[in-house]
Amino acid sequence: MMQPTDSQDSFRLMPCQDGSLTIHSALHDQCFHSSAGALLESQYIYLELGLKAYLTAEASTMKTDDDASVKTIDSSIKTLDPKQKISVLEIGFGSGINALLCALEFLQQRTSSEKTASDAEALQMPEQFYFESIELYPIPEEIWSQLDYASLLANEHFSREEIQAIFEKIHRAPWNERYEISPGFFLHKRHEDILTFEPAAQYQVVFFDAFSPDCQPMLWSKEVFSKIKSAMLPGAIMTTYSSKGFVKQNLRELGFDVLRKPGPGQKRHVLQIRL
Numbered sequence: 001m002m003q004p005t006d007s008q009d010s011f012r013l014m015p016c017q018d019g020s021l022t023i024h025s026a027l028h029d030q031c032f033h034s035s036a037g038a039l040l041e042s043q044y045i046y047l048e049l050g051l052k053a054y055l056t057a058e059a060s061t062m063k064t065d066d067d068a069s070v071k072t073i074d075s076s077i078k079t080l081d082p083k084q085k086i087s088v089l090e091i092g093f094g095s096g097i098n099a100l101l102c103a104l105e106f107l108q109q110r111t112s113s114e115k116t117a118s119d120a121e122a123l124q125m126p127e128q129f130y131f132e133s134i135e136l137y138p139i140p141e142e143i144w145s146q147l148d149y150a151s152l153l154a155n156e157h158f159s160r161e162e163i164q165a166i167f168e169k170i171h172r173a174p175w176n177e178r179y180e181i182s183p184g185f186f187l188h189k190r191h192e193d194i195l196t197f198e199p200a201a202q203y204q205v206v207f208f209d210a211f212s213p214d215c216q217p218m219l220w221s222k223e224v225f226s227k228i229k230s231a232m233l234p235g236a237i238m239t240t241y242s243s244k245g246f247v248k249q250n251l252r253e254l255g256f257d258v259l260r261k262p263g264p265g266q267k268r269h270v271l272q273i274r275l
């Protein structure tokens, strides 16, 4: 099994306005996040507009007609009962911050004894969480070990040490196989190129977090979006930080419903894309 050991890229850490660190890739001359903040972007674009928007919509469908919501999902994907399992695909694993935030959200929702009935109904966190992420240029340990998102994320639910332990487990998890980070939360990091990736699963949420369309136009092409679309389940949501014209056009030509949402920090718009 391929285990990336070194990278052709060289990386350095950059401070963001929200107090978190992001990473600069010398190979692409790109930062992984905007200067507004790695944490801010991840929490808003991927957790709020992606994962939570999907889970909230799913919960309201179930509330109106519990049985019907399951029936709308066709027989070929019966195994993905939204009450039991959520499957997320990320394009660009990078710092691992999106995987970390999803793991924390899952653990908090599944384990919090203080959770109120209305919170539980509002989000409907399934019993199992599958997080699959594609990365062609994994970052080395000397970089990810300095990110220290745990200090910024520590709260009444998780201590800094608990969060750091999950973050380390996420980064040390083997590549190219499914690995259980904590009970019910499965991570599958794929060391491969999105251009040649062939989805074998189906997803309810997609985080499209490649480098910018100016830097990597091929990754924002109709061919790539079409491949992802074929792996998205009915009602699935994809989010991304770029609202560039040709990106929206490619998505709309494929039949996606493309919504512009206010961006975090200085960013005017980000995209929430629905099937």
Ligand SMILES: C[S@@+](CC[C@H](N)C(=O)[O-])C[C@H]1O[C@@H](n2cnc3c(N)ncnc32)[C@H](O)[C@@H]1O
Residues within 6 Å of the ligand: 031, 032, 033, 042, 091, 092, 093, 094, 095, 096, 097, 098, 134, 135, 136, 137, 138, 192, 193, 194, 195, 209, 210, 211, 212, 216, 219
């Ligand atoms: C904008 S960064 C975001 C990374 C991550 N989601 C994060 O929040 O740290 C883009 C990521 O896409 C990865 N990437 C670039 N080209 C790729 C390709 N062709 N296939 C897979 N991943 C790629 C980069 O190495 C980088 O980690």
